[in-house]
Amino acid sequence: MLQTIPGIYKNGKIELSQTPQGITESSVFVTFLPTKPTTWPEIIINHQGIADNIIFESYRDELLPPQEIQF
Numbered sequence: 001m002l003q004t005i006p007g008i009y010k011n012g013k014i015e016l017s018q019t020p021q022g023i024t025e026s027s028v029f030v031t032f033l034p035t036k037p038t039t040w041p042e043i044i045i046n047h048q049g050i051a052d053n054i055i056f057e058s059y060r061d062e063l064l065p066p067q068e069i070q071f
Contacts (some may be wrong), residue, residue, distance in 0.1 A: 037065075040066060
């Protein structure tokens with residue numbers, strides 16, 4: 001039976017989030033998913049704002065890292 005278990009690839013190793021049930025040895029396929037960005041693009045960081053609007057610079061240090069929508 002096929003089992004799918006999420007995990008993380010880090011420093012050349014794959015860490016599974018749980019132990020597969022009933023499997024002591026097996027061939028596997030590993031699919032690497034796109035990584036989510038951890039910093040804002042330079043175009044946003046370098047934005048100087050628009051005249052007559054709130055000054056962007058005053059909020060630059062409050063930007064949180066971008067996150068993907070969780071389903």
